[in-house]
Amino acid sequence: MRLIVNGASHEVAAPDHERLLTTLRDRLHLTGTKLVCGRGECGACTVLLDGAPAYACLTLTAACHGREVSTIEGLAQDGELHPVQQAFIDHDALQCGFCTPGQILAAVGLLDRQPHPSEDDVRRGMSGNLCRCGTYPKIVRAVLAAAEGGAGNG
Numbered sequence: 245m246r247l248i249v250n251g252a253s254h255e256v257a258a259p260d261h262e263r264l265l266t267t268l269r270d271r272l273h274l275t276g277t278k279l280v281c282g283r284g285e286c287g288a289c290t291v292l293l294d295g296a297p298a299y300a301c302l303t304l305t306a307a308c309h310g311r312e313v314s315t316i317e318g319l320a321q322d323g324e325l326h327p328v329q330q331a332f333i334d335h336d337a338l339q340c341g342f343c344t345p346g347q348i349l350a351a352v353g354l355l356d357r358q359p360h361p362s363e364d365d366v367r368r369g370m371s372g373n374l375c376r377c378g379t380y381p382k383i384v385r386a387v388l389a390a391a392e393g394g395a396g397n398g
């Protein structure tokens with residue numbers, strides 16, 4: 245099957261039961277997408293699938309044939325961090341960093357569909373991404389700052 249990952253086309257010979265998370269990490273060596281719970285509870289594996297956040301641990305690779313997958317490795321362009329990545333740095337919105345790729349992809353997806361969210365919108369929109377370090381206040385601040393800076397499509 246063929247996947248378009250971060251704009252590049254990849255032919256992958258994955259079995260029908262293989263999860264997108266396995267394909268990304270073990271076949272394409274894109275290890276920025278993290279495996280934590282492996283069962284749809286934490287959001288560490290969040291990627292964008294045709295622009296919408298999806299848990300890669302719950303997504304079958306076979307269901308992604310011909311679709312666009314975006315991972316943390318594809319966000320920076322021409323050496324410039326994505327504005328959401330930069331906002332996470334500027335607002336110190338990480339501690340161990342293990343949840344961070346998923347948080348950032350979830351935030352990018354949120355701002356693409358809702359460019360001017362309220363604080364409640366951000367909390368609700370990011371509720372599928374857990375942070376064991378409890379960095380939530382800074383994550384919310386970073387997402388709001390990225391929105392104020394025009395990171396969303398609108």
Ligand code: FES
Binds near residue numbers: 282285286290
């Ligand atoms: S690793 Fe996919 S939701 Fe936790």
Ligand code: FES
Binds near residue numbers: 342343344378379
């Ligand atoms: S920064 Fe450690 S789990 Fe979120």
